[in-house]
Amino acid sequence: MAAQPVSRMLRRVLRSSVRSCSSGAPVTQPRPGEPSQSAAEELSRRRQFLREFAAPFSAFLTDRFGRQHSYLRISLTEKCNLRCQYCMPEEGVPLTPKTDLLTTEEILTLARLFVKEGVDKIRLTGGEPLIRPDVVDIVAQLHQLEGLRTIGVTTNGINLARLLPQLQKAGLSAINISLDTLVPAKFEFIVRRKGFHKVMEGIHKAIELGYSPVKVNCVVMRGLNEDELLDFVALTEGLPLDVRFIEYMPFDGNKWNFKKMVSYKEMLDTIRQQWPELEKLPEEESSTAKAFKIPGFRGQVSFITSMSEHFCGTCNRLRITADGNLKVCLFGNSEVSLRDHLRAGASEEELLRIIGAAVGRKKRQHAGMFSISQMKNRPMILIGG
Numbered sequence: 161m162a163a164q165p166v167s168r169m170l171r172r173v174l175r176s177s178v179r180s181c182s183s184g185a186p187v188t189q190p191r192p193g194e195p196s197q198s199a200a201e202e203l204s205r206r207r208q209f210l211r212e213f214a215a216p217f218s219a220f221l222t223d224r225f226g227r228q229h230s231y232l233r234i235s236l237t238e239k240c241n242l243r244c245q246y247c248m249p250e251e252g253v254p255l256t257p258k259t260d261l262l263t264t265e266e267i268l269t270l271a272r273l274f275v276k277e278g279v280d281k282i283r284l285t286g287g288e289p290l291i292r293p294d295v296v297d298i299v300a301q302l303h304q305l306e307g308l309r310t311i312g313v314t315t316n317g318i319n320l321a322r323l324l325p326q327l328q329k330a331g332l333s334a335i336n337i338s339l340d341t342l343v344p345a346k347f348e349f350i351v352r353r354k355g356f357h358k359v360m361e362g363i364h365k366a367i368e369l370g371y372s373p374v375k376v377n378c379v380v381m382r383g384l385n386e387d388e389l390l391d392f393v394a395l396t397e398g399l400p401l402d403v404r405f406i407e408y409m410p411f412d413g414n415k416w417n418f419k420k421m422v423s424y425k426e427m428l429d430t431i432r433q434q435w436p437e438l439e440k441l442p443e444e445e446s447s448t449a450k451a452f453k454i455p456g457f458r459g460q461v462s463f464i465t466s467m468s469e470h471f472c473g474t475c476n477r478l479r480i481t482a483d484g485n486l487k488v489c490l491f492g493n494s495e496v497s498l499r500d501h502l503r504a505g506a507s508e509e510e511l512l513r514i515i516g517a518a519v520g521r522k523k524r525q526h527a528g529m530f531s532i533s534q535m536k537n538r539p540m541i542l543i544g545g
């Protein structure tokens with residue numbers, strides 16, 4: 161049951177009006193004598209309108225809790241030029257033989273199918289997506305897909321300054337860069353490789369090329385970098401960055417333990433002690449991050465609170481791993497191989513039925529951090545975030 165083109169258009173217009181509202185664009189002006197409406201009220205009014213009047217979303221991408229999955233994360237590679245402690249074991253991970261990884265054609269075939277069904281945002285991840293030799297070409301081909309509004313990349317930033325001009329020309333619209341410390345020696349310790357200055361160069365290149373905001377992902381770990389929270393916040397005074405502090409999450413081989421996790425509340429307290437004027441901002445309904453700003457600063461800070469306050473209720477994300485598995489939840493170990501079905505010659509309808517069944521089995525929420533830490537899952541590098 162493919163979504164109708166007109167209803168897709170309507171949905172998109174309405175969604176974009178919700179987005180423009182949540183991103184701080186002007187809201188409806190009050191009539192003379194009426195109280196002015198806050199951005200949050202306006203956002204909630206537009207969402208209500210969207211729920212009531214927008215045409216149905218693809219049934220295959222809608223789960224039993226009514227969540228509509230319009231955001232697809234595709235892992236382009238299992239390899240990486242860094243070895244971050246929180247993501248992978250020092251000795252590396254067993255890699256899938258090349259013949260079992262998705263080819264570029266297979267990635268594009270799947271992307272086309274998902275976009276046809278209503279996915280309007282694709283994020284390329286990895287491993288490190290910018291080490292895939294044809295990444296620029298993949299972005300260019302995705303850019304041709306009608307209905308795809310956002311093409312994003314999450315990168316460690318090492319190859320970014322060099323590749324970003326080409327990626328931008330190819331159609332890359334959003335960029336998230338991982339950086340966990342502002343101290344070069346600590347960088348080497350956390351990621352077990354050199355490259356701090358290249359990442360900084362990548363961040364400045366993204367700003368120079370007009371990406372706004374440039375999101376900086378910072379995984380906060382006790383004893384490692386929680387003492388740098390205020391320095392990261394200070395960075396947003398003069399730069400149009402969205403620094404996103406991420407709670408440390410458990411994955412296979414990353415030695416997670418509760419004591420190393422710094423919770424959202426604790427981070428917020430630390431920042432509020434220095435900047436009591438920190439102000440909450442509205443955000444998109446399905447955002448992974450809670451956003452804040454210090455009045456007068458160019459940038460903002462956010463918190464990705466997967467562990468202490470999950471956001472599963474508004475989840476709109478599906479994942480395809482580099483070896484072609486559809487993973488409906490970051491913390492769920494149930495996967496289905498789209499690669500095998502594709503290679504066996506499955507038709508679009510058959511693929512959609514398989515995708516729909518997997519989405520239908522998606523759980524309401526993740527199992528809680530202590531259960532997750534005991535569960536079998538992939539190492540993060542083989543998922544892609």
Ligand SMILES: Nc1nc2c(ncn2[C@@H]2O[C@H](COP(=O)(O)OP(=O)(O)OP(=O)(O)O)[C@@H](O)[C@H]2O)c(=O)[nH]1
Nearest residue numbers: 312314336375377406447448464466475477490545
């Ligand atoms: N729990 C949970 N965490 C997620 C999910 N998607 C992304 N993250 C985590 O959020 C952090 C930042 O991920 P990004 O790759 O920048 O993606 P994003 O947060 O969706 O980025 P935007 O599209 O810019 O909102 C990483 O630690 C991801 O693992 C999700 O669906 N569930």
Ligand SMILES: C[S@@+](CC[C@H](N)C(=O)[O-])C[C@H]1O[C@@H](n2cnc3c(N)ncnc32)[C@H](O)[C@@H]1O
Nearest residue numbers: 246247287288314315316338377409540544545
């Ligand atoms: C797995 S990486 C892949 C993309 C790219 N290599 C990068 O580092 O940006 C995607 C995101 O997941 C985050 N991440 C990795 N391991 C994590 C963990 N244990 N807890 C929270 N976030 C994690 C990274 O910081 C990064 O922002």
Ligand code: SF4
Nearest residue numbers: 240242244247287316
């Ligand atoms: S977080 Fe990204 S850069 Fe770091 S090891 Fe994992 S995939 Fe590589």
Ligand code: SF4
Nearest residue numbers: 471472475489490526
């Ligand atoms: S943990 Fe799973 S259900 Fe929750 S937001 Fe992440 S992907 Fe979605």
